[in-house]
Amino acid sequence: MNRILAVARKEFLHILRDRRSLAVAVLMPLVMVLLYGAVIDMELRDLRVGVLDLDGGDRSRELLRATTSSGFIVEAERLHGRDEIEAGFRQGRIQAALVVPRGYGEDLARGEARVQVLVDGADASTAATVANYLQAVVALVNRDLLRDAGLAAPFGARTRVWFNPELVSARFVVPGLVALVLMMICALLTSIAITREKEAGTLEQILTTPVTPAQVIVGKVLPYVALGALDCAMVLMAGKWVFGVPMAGSWWLLAAYCLLFIVIALALGLLISARSPSLRVAMMAALMVTMLPTMILSGFVFPIASMPGPLQVVCRLLPATHFLVVLRGIMLKGQSWFPLQTAALVVMAAVLLTLAIRSFRLRLE
Amino acid sequence: MRALRCLVRKEFLQLRRDTALLRVVFVLPIFQLLVLSYALNSDLRNVRVGTLDEDRTALSRLVLDAFPASDVFVAGPAARDAAELEALLQAGACDLAVRVPAGFERDVAAGRTPSVGIDVDGTNSSLAGRGAGYAGAIVMREAERFAAANAGPAASVPRVATVVRFLYNPELESRLFMVPGVIVMLVTIISALATGMAVVREKELGTLDQVLVTPLTPLQYVVGKTLPFGLIALVDLALATLFARVWFHVPMLGSPWVLLLGVLAYLLVTLGLGLLASAASNTQQQAMFTVWFFLVFAIMLSGFFFPVDNMPEWARWLTRVNPMRYFMDIVRGVLLRGAGLADLAGELLTLLGMGVAAFGGAVVAFRREGVRG
Numbered sequence: 001m002n003r004i005l006a007v008a009r010k011e012f013l014h015i016l017r018d019r020r021s022l023a024v025a026v027l028m029p030l031v032m033v034l035l036y037g038a039v040i041d042m043e044l045r046d047l048r049v050g051v052l053d054l055d056g057g058d059r060s061r062e063l064l065r066a067t068t069s070s071g072f073i074v075e076a077e078r079l080h081g082r083d084e085i086e087a088g089f090r091q092g093r094i095q096a097a098l099v100v101p102r103g104y105g106e107d108l109a110r111g112e113a114r115v116q117v118l119v120d121g122a123d124a125s126t127a128a129t130v131a132n133y134l135q136a137v138v139a140l141v142n143r144d145l146l147r148d149a150g151l152a153a154p155f156g157a158r159t160r161v162w163f164n165p166e167l168v169s170a171r172f173v174v175p176g177l178v179a180l181v182l183m184m185i186c187a188l189l190t191s192i193a194i195t196r197e198k199e200a201g202t203l204e205q206i207l208t209t210p211v212t213p214a215q216v217i218v219g220k221v222l223p224y225v226a227l228g229a230l231d232c233a234m235v236l237m238a239g240k241w242v243f244g245v246p247m248a249g250s251w252w253l254l255a256a257y258c259l260l261f262i263v264i265a266l267a268l269g270l271l272i273s274a275r276s277p278s279l280r281v282a283m284m285a286a287l288m289v290t291m292l293p294t295m296i297l298s299g300f301v302f303p304i305a306s307m308p309g310p311l312q313v314v315c316r317l318l319p320a321t322h323f324l325v326v327l328r329g330i331m332l333k334g335q336s337w338f339p340l341q342t343a344a345l346v347v348m349a350a351v352l353l354t355l356a357i358r359s360f361r362l363r364l365e
Numbered sequence: 366m367r368a369l370r371c372l373v374r375k376e377f378l379q380l381r382r383d384t385a386l387l388r389v390v391f392v393l394p395i396f397q398l399l400v401l402s403y404a405l406n407s408d409l410r411n412v413r414v415g416t417l418d419e420d421r422t423a424l425s426r427l428v429l430d431a432f433p434a435s436d437v438f439v440a441g442p443a444a445r446d447a448a449e450l451e452a453l454l455q456a457g458a459c460d461l462a463v464r465v466p467a468g469f470e471r472d473v474a475a476g477r478t479p480s481v482g483i484d485v486d487g488t489n490s491s492l493a494g495r496g497a498g499y500a501g502a503i504v505m506r507e508a509e510r511f512a513a514a515n516a517g518p519a520a521s522v523p524r525v526a527t528v529v530r531f532l533y534n535p536e537l538e539s540r541l542f543m544v545p546g547v548i549v550m551l552v553t554i555i556s557a558l559a560t561g562m563a564v565v566r567e568k569e570l571g572t573l574d575q576v577l578v579t580p581l582t583p584l585q586y587v588v589g590k591t592l593p594f595g596l597i598a599l600v601d602l603a604l605a606t607l608f609a610r611v612w613f614h615v616p617m618l619g620s621p622w623v624l625l626l627g628v629l630a631y632l633l634v635t636l637g638l639g640l641l642a643s644a645a646s647n648t649q650q651q652a653m654f655t656v657w658f659f660l661v662f663a664i665m666l667s668g669f670f671f672p673v674d675n676m677p678e679w680a681r682w683l684t685r686v687n688p689m690r691y692f693m694d695i696v697r698g699v700l701l702r703g704a705g706l707a708d709l710a711g712e713l714l715t716l717l718g719m720g721v722a723a724f725g726g727a728v729v730a731f732r733r734e735g736v737r738g
Binding site for chain 1: 385386389393397400401403404405406408409410411412413428454455456457460469472473476478479480481482483484485486487488489492493494495497498500501502504505508509511512515523524525526527528529530531532533534535537541542562566646648649650651653654655657658661662665666670671672674675676677680694697698701702703704705708
């Protein structure tokens with residue numbers, strides 16, 4: 001036990017002496033929460049729409065007034081010709097254009113009029129939403145027309161959002177960041193720390209001392225576990241105080257699952273360092289195996305259900321995917337029973353640990 | 366000039382021998398392009414809809430059946446009562462639940478305008494907002510259809526119809542939009558990270574001191590050191606654009622020369638920043654961390670997957686100092702919209718200014734390094 005602590009103390013001093021890496025390891029998660037919480041917002045707020053009125057009659061002015069006063073559209077730019085639309089798209093000044101054709105007023109008097117909505121499809125992440133908004137605005141106009149005719153819609157819809165009524169993106173980002181931070185600190189930093197000693201040849205010096213390989217490994221990873229736990233707590237606190245992310249379930253349960261995930265991340269870090277010939281390869285591999293999948297394939301931001309089939313299988317093989325379901329369940333829904341996810345995580349931890357220990361022993365003796 | 370040529374030659378020889386790095390630099394981008402382009406998909410698909418039919422009439426079935434018929438939703442579990450529906454949402458068995466209340470058809474017939482309940486699981490906010498929007502639109506469309514079918518020929522209400530057209534991307538595939546973003550990210554990572562680590566490696570190995578005693582000027586050293594990585598980034602850009610075109614059918618509507626101009630200006634920035642990071646670091650780990658720290662925020666604030674228009678004012682201000690954002694606009698503009706030199710003049714000039722500043726800063730930093738060493 002003393003030996004483990006001695007190794008841990010040495011590693012701890014290493015971490016403390018590299019001020020810049022320490023600053024990145026501590027600050028990055030914090031800045032990430034603040035930025036991600038504020039920046040990730042899939043709802044559109046400020047729409048820049050160009051308006052081209054080729055009719056110019058009373059009815060078309062009415063329509064445009066309804067459009068611009070709906071609250072959906074913030075900046076409306078008046079256009080004077082069809083060629084201005086594409087120029088606006090190319091320069092990125094407008095996202096969509098509403099075109100009222102000549103003869104709109106007469107057509108409406110006759111029963112049905114058409115308006116054209118042109119959307120910049122190059123920006124696909126917003127195009128569909130923009131089109132939906134503009135259609136919703138026209139639907140409001142239609143509703144008014146119906147009401148003026150003394151008719152009402154036969155039924156409507158009432159939407160209720162559970163667990164996150166205002167759709168605050170921070171509530172959904174913070175659990176993802178916990179997974180990301182734990183991966184970053186426990187897998188990435190550990191693999192770098194061990195590979196560096198291997199490359200510098202100091203690992204062998206340590207092994208000539210009475211410390212056993214297992215003690216070295218445990219001692220070396222302990223400080224990173226502490227750092228990971230610290231970062232994790234910081235992310236959770238920042239989420240709670242800055243963005244009001246709730247904690248519907250039990251803190252203890254959350255801590256237990258975090259610990260399980262830390263074991264997985266550490267095993268992954270050990271595995272990478274055991275297999276990497278050089279520090280550079282270890283860094284690249286760690287980035288590829290830990291960061292990118294955790295950010296992109298875990299359901300952190302992009303819904304897994306929308307991905308093609310084979311990729312969905314890959315997603316399910318990632319520990320972070322299951323960990324995220326658990327985190328969101330505990331924090332936002334107050335769930336406490338995750339049989340499927342727990343089984344998946346435990347199996348992954350067991351497999352990765354076995355692999356890591358096996359490949360490590362080979363190298364050390 | 367001859368000294369510079371020698372340094373470049375040495376760099377290339379070194380690169381050619383580093384097969385692990387070469388593999389990372391050439392094979393990984395294509396792999397990433399493939400995986401990321403499929404994964405970074407903001408289209409909504411396969412949203413599972415749980416149902417609760419308390420009315421059990423023809424009308425309630427009509428409304429509920431409209432959901433799986435759309436291409437966004439798939440049928441999920443059917444609940445028998447409100448408590449079960451809640452449990453389904455709680456357990457994550459469905460993303461969205463539709464509930465038709467008892468007496469729905471009767472209320473419609475009596476003109477009481479009842480509502481279909483749409484319950485959304487808000488824990489996945491990228492899905493919840495838009496999913497709720499689509500669901501509401503489906504109910505509205507069914508209501509309109511029902512009203513039209515029952516109104517008969519007597520009622521003539523004026524109506525405005527919308528014709529929606531998506532320019533540049535008629536099928537609205539998010540892939541068309543994401544692939545150029547992935548290309549930008551790859552060029553950035555390769556040029557900034559590789560440069561950042563290469564110089565520090567020389568520092569770590571002590572060979573930088575040897576270089577400093579040669580007649581090479583700081584400018585020559587900086588240019589010679591970055592030229593190979595700049596070339597690699599250019600080749601990667603060409604490869605990735607070609608691959609995007611062949612595999613994902615991403616068009617190139619604008620002129621390749623404008624793109625080349627853009628990437629040259631951008632490489633000045635990224636290579637300069639990579640050099641600055643390495644000048645400020647003592648170990649490869651520090652250099653990687655520093656570059657990476659900036660990359661995470663540059664990517665996030667570039668409009669790659671989070672639209673800049675949605676960001677709060679202060680974050681939008683931050684994107685204005687982010688070189689990646691300008692390059693993103695250039696690549697998307699040239700590839701997808703056919704933007705020309707005149708359309709992108711502002712972006713190009715901004716990048717050029719940033720590039721000169723970053724590269725100049727790196728030269729100054731190395732001059733100081735030389736004095737110290």
